[in-house]
Amino acid sequence: MSKLYNTWLGYFLCVICMFSCSVNAKETLQVAVASNFKTVLETLLKKSPLPNVDVKISAASSGVLYSQIVHGAPFDVFLSADDFRPQSLIKEGYAEQSSLITYALGELALWQPKAEKVNDKVAIANPRFSPYGRASEHYANNHFKKPINYVYGNNITHAFQFVQSGNVGVGLVAVSSLKAAYRNTQDQKYLDYTVLPTNQYPDIIQQGVIISSTKKHASAKQLMQFLMAEATQQQLIELGYRIKDNNASK
Amino acid sequence: MLQSDLTALWLTIKLAFITAVLLLIFCIPLAYKLAGYNGKFKPFLEALIAMPLVLPPTLLGFYLLVLFSPDHAFGQFWFWLTGTQLAFSFQGVVIGSLFYSLPFVMQPLVAGFKHINQTYNEAAIALGLSPFKRFVHLIIPLLKPSIGSAFALGFAHTLGEFGLVLMIGGNIQGQTQVVSIALYDHVESLNYTAAHQLSLILLAISFACLVLLFKFNKSIVGVKQ
Amino acid sequence: MIKLSLFKALNNFDLDINLELESFNVLGVYGPSGSGKSTLLRCISGLEPAKSVHINNQPVHELPSDKRGITLQLQSCPLFPHLDVAGNLAFTQKHCENKQTSLTLQYVVKTLELQDLLNRDVQSLSGGERQRVVFARTLLAGQKFIMLDEPFSALDWSLRFKTLTKLNELAVKFNIKFIIVSHSLKELLFCCDTLIQLDKGKVINQGASAHVAKAIYANDRQTPLSLINYDVVKFDKDYGLYQLQLQQSEQPLFVLPALVDSSNKLIIESEQMSLSVLKPEQTTHSNVLRSVLTQAELINNKWQLTLNVDGQTLFGLASRRVWDKNNFKVGDVLYTTISNLE
Numbered sequence: 001m002s003k004l005y006n007t008w009l010g011y012f013l014c015v016i017c018m019f020s021c022s023v024n025a026k027e028t029l030q031v032a033v034a035s036n037f038k039t040v041l042e043t044l045l046k047k048s049p050l051p052n053v054d055v056k057i058s059a060a061s062s063g064v065l066y067s068q069i070v071h072g073a074p075f076d077v078f079l080s081a082d083d084f085r086p087q088s089l090i091k092e093g094y095a096e097q098s099s100l101i102t103y104a105l106g107e108l109a110l111w112q113p114k115a116e117k118v119n120d121k122v123a124i125a126n127p128r129f130s131p132y133g134r135a136s137e138h139y140a141n142n143h144f145k146k147p148i149n150y151v152y153g154n155n156i157t158h159a160f161q162f163v164q165s166g167n168v169g170v171g172l173v174a175v176s177s178l179k180a181a182y183r184n185t186q187d188q189k190y191l192d193y194t195v196l197p198t199n200q201y202p203d204i205i206q207q208g209v210i211i212s213s214t215k216k217h218a219s220a221k222q223l224m225q226f227l228m229a230e231a232t233q234q235q236l237i238e239l240g241y242r243i244k245d246n247n248a249s250k
Numbered sequence: 251m252l253q254s255d256l257t258a259l260w261l262t263i264k265l266a267f268i269t270a271v272l273l274l275i276f277c278i279p280l281a282y283k284l285a286g287y288n289g290k291f292k293p294f295l296e297a298l299i300a301m302p303l304v305l306p307p308t309l310l311g312f313y314l315l316v317l318f319s320p321d322h323a324f325g326q327f328w329f330w331l332t333g334t335q336l337a338f339s340f341q342g343v344v345i346g347s348l349f350y351s352l353p354f355v356m357q358p359l360v361a362g363f364k365h366i367n368q369t370y371n372e373a374a375i376a377l378g379l380s381p382f383k384r385f386v387h388l389i390i391p392l393l394k395p396s397i398g399s400a401f402a403l404g405f406a407h408t409l410g411e412f413g414l415v416l417m418i419g420g421n422i423q424g425q426t427q428v429v430s431i432a433l434y435d436h437v438e439s440l441n442y443t444a445a446h447q448l449s450l451i452l453l454a455i456s457f458a459c460l461v462l463l464f465k466f467n468k469s470i471v472g473v474k475q
Numbered sequence: 476m477i478k479l480s481l482f483k484a485l486n487n488f489d490l491d492i493n494l495e496l497e498s499f500n501v502l503g504v505y506g507p508s509g510s511g512k513s514t515l516l517r518c519i520s521g522l523e524p525a526k527s528v529h530i531n532n533q534p535v536h537e538l539p540s541d542k543r544g545i546t547l548q549l550q551s552c553p554l555f556p557h558l559d560v561a562g563n564l565a566f567t568q569k570h571c572e573n574k575q576t577s578l579t580l581q582y583v584v585k586t587l588e589l590q591d592l593l594n595r596d597v598q599s600l601s602g603g604e605r606q607r608v609v610f611a612r613t614l615l616a617g618q619k620f621i622m623l624d625e626p627f628s629a630l631d632w633s634l635r636f637k638t639l640t641k642l643n644e645l646a647v648k649f650n651i652k653f654i655i656v657s658h659s660l661k662e663l664l665f666c667c668d669t670l671i672q673l674d675k676g677k678v679i680n681q682g683a684s685a686h687v688a689k690a691i692y693a694n695d696r697q698t699p700l701s702l703i704n705y706d707v708v709k710f711d712k713d714y715g716l717y718q719l720q721l722q723q724s725e726q727p728l729f730v731l732p733a734l735v736d737s738s739n740k741l742i743i744e745s746e747q748m749s750l751s752v753l754k755p756e757q758t759t760h761s762n763v764l765r766s767v768l769t770q771a772e773l774i775n776n777k778w779q780l781t782l783n784v785d786g787q788t789l790f791g792l793a794s795r796r797v798w799d800k801n802n803f804k805v806g807d808v809l810y811t812t813i814s815n816l817e
């Protein structure tokens with residue numbers, strides 16, 4: 001009887017060890033990511049996962065994430081779709097100045113999948129709070145015939161959906177959306193776009209920052225370094241972004 | 251108060267009112283049929299009607315976006331019928347709201363009809379009244395409390411609609427920018443003062459509407475016993 | 476007149492009716508609770524399907540309820556709460572189509588004495604008031620074929636008899652056929668000329684009321700109710716009593732006004748009767764009738780007596796002790812005292 005008990009106890013202790021081992025092996029990092037970068041980050045990490053870091057992604061609009069951080073949400077890293085919010089966080093003391101990186105630059109394209117336009121509307125992201133939207137509006141105001149009938153998506157992906165679903169004939173969308181859609185469907189219509197000259201719209205600067213209250217500095221630094229590594233930056237170009245130091249895009 | 255916010259308020263009230271009225275017209279005969287139907291498909295029909303309660307509004311909005319598209323049959327049909335597009339239009343948002351608030355209008359009506367059926371309808375049939383006369387002179391008058399409650403619920407629910415309009419509206423002032431969207435815009439662009447102002451006004455108007463409705467319809471939660 | 480053929484499987488038994496009734500004015504349907512009486516009416520009315528229903532040689536079983544030319548007043552018949560009494564009465568009058576009778580609202584209100592109730596809220600009516608209003612509303616649907624399910628159960632006997640008398644008058648005056656369902660034989664005996672008895676879904680008796688009633692009593696081994704026809708002689712203001720005279724007879728009865736109405740009929744229960752060989756002059760009793768014992772039967776340890784009063788029949792009871800003590804025989808002259816009349 002006691003032999004059986006000892007055997008079960010032994011198994012039990014082994015299991016406990018295994019669990020605690022796996023817990024101690026990796027550190028969990030809470031990352032707040034702007035929605036349009038979520039799948040990109042997942043793709044990057046899948047290809048080259050960080051050793052010893054388990055990245056947990058929370059995606060929402062940059063504005064929502066900013067509010068949450070200011071109200072104490074326990075994020076370690078914030079990857080925004082713009083530069084304004086990370087810099088606001090630094091100014092207000094929620095993020096570390098030294099950790100600020102420009103991890104990508106957004107790239108805009110003009111996309112008209114059908115030769116015959118269903119209407120004269122133009123889909124863009126809402127310029128009030130989306131950097132893609134602001135850039136789109138800047139470009140359109142300088143290049144399209146007025147008056148322009150805008151249709152606002154609440155983010156750049158939403159604008160893309162308007163054109164993709166056929167409800168709007170033409171839109172200013174992110175190149176990354178087009179590339180991702182082509183990867184998923186192999187549909188030719190996602191290749192039929194015009195990349196806009198980068199000097200004709202304000203840079204869409206996507207910056208990231210480490211949150212001051214984090215207890216996982218080492219892991220956070222690891223993620224930031226990973227994002228800025230050359231291999232990663234090259235991958236971003238393939239995925240439809242521009243990068244900071246090298247202004248050439250594909 | 252920004253002009254755009256006032257436009258949004260007026261648009262929202264218009265939307266809620268039109269949706270509630272259209273739903274009443276559509277749902278009263280449907281609820282009548284459903285209340286009297288006891289066949290084997292009844293649980294499926296009731297579940298179907300209750301679906302908008304459980305589906306995320308953004309999901310509803312997404313499917314409507316696909317439905318309205320000129321690439322698909324319904325969008326093409328609408329274009330042929332009216333020469334306009336449903337997405338980004340007030341009409342499109344009305345149609346979306348009809349789906350969104352359907353259960354809130356159907357359920358009080360079905361409950362009201364069930365009660366009337368159980369108590370009064372059969373007596374009226376036995377007395378020899380034709381179906382039309384019964385419907386117009388007995389059932390509709392007895393249904394008034396339920397109609398009031400269905401209208402109130404449909405109206406109030408549509409006032410607060412967000413996710414669906416966000417998906418299919420395109421945020422166009424005077425057409426599809428309802429108060430909830432305007433609020434979202436203020437918050438997203440960190441304009442919290444304007445957000446607070448607009449919220450307070452919306453709360454006040456919603457509350458006043460409901461108080462009025464409850465005042466004129468004493469037994470809004472059930473059917474008058 | 477009415478030909479019914481219906482079969483309906485119910486919970487405990489099957490409703491299996493094949494009925495043909497030639498002519499009647501007021502038909503009574505008698506039976507215990509759950510015997511299928513209400514279902515029968517519902518099938519005739521069209522609320523429930525039946526194999527075949529013919530009324531006045533017209534097949535109606537394929538027609539909807541509002542096209543059959545009949546009105547059914549359900550047992551639970553509710554008044555419509557969004558209208559007052561006058562509104563409820565006007566409701567059937569206004570909205571029922573294909574009216575066959577010329578009954579007007581004023582006439583019905585006057586006949587049933589509902590003037591004081593017209594502006595009342597329906598929730599404020601007593602049970603009896605409600606039933607009279609419901610009956611008026613049914614009449615105003617204007618059909619010549621009216622079915623009533625326990626219509627007057629909340630009325631006290633005096634008012635009930637009065638209302639049943641008015642029903643009979645309406646039947647005659649406006650040529651309306653009534654079918655009344657009740658589990659009170661007293662009520663049906665008073666107003667119906669034809670009776671059918673229902674038991675577990677089948678008609679076990681049908682025919683003239685007196686005939687069927689007698690069979691029912693014999694079956695249930697109960698003493699029957701007695702029905703007396705009278706003429707009014709005068710009203711004695713001094714004593715506040717009516718002086719009545721039995722029809723085809725000179726024997727008087729002195730009766731309270733509450734029990735007298737235009738039907739000229741009195742129902743007497745056997746418990747109200749006591750028998751004696753003493754002549755009226757020899758007792759202090761009143762309402763003593765001279766009768767001849769024509770039949771006596773020992774049932775359930777009691778003697779059931781059939782007495783002939785100048786051509787009319789009374790049914791009485793005597794205990795075995797009284798019978799043996801007085802040595803009653805068929806053919807004896809007995810004096811019957813009827814109590815609770817004065």
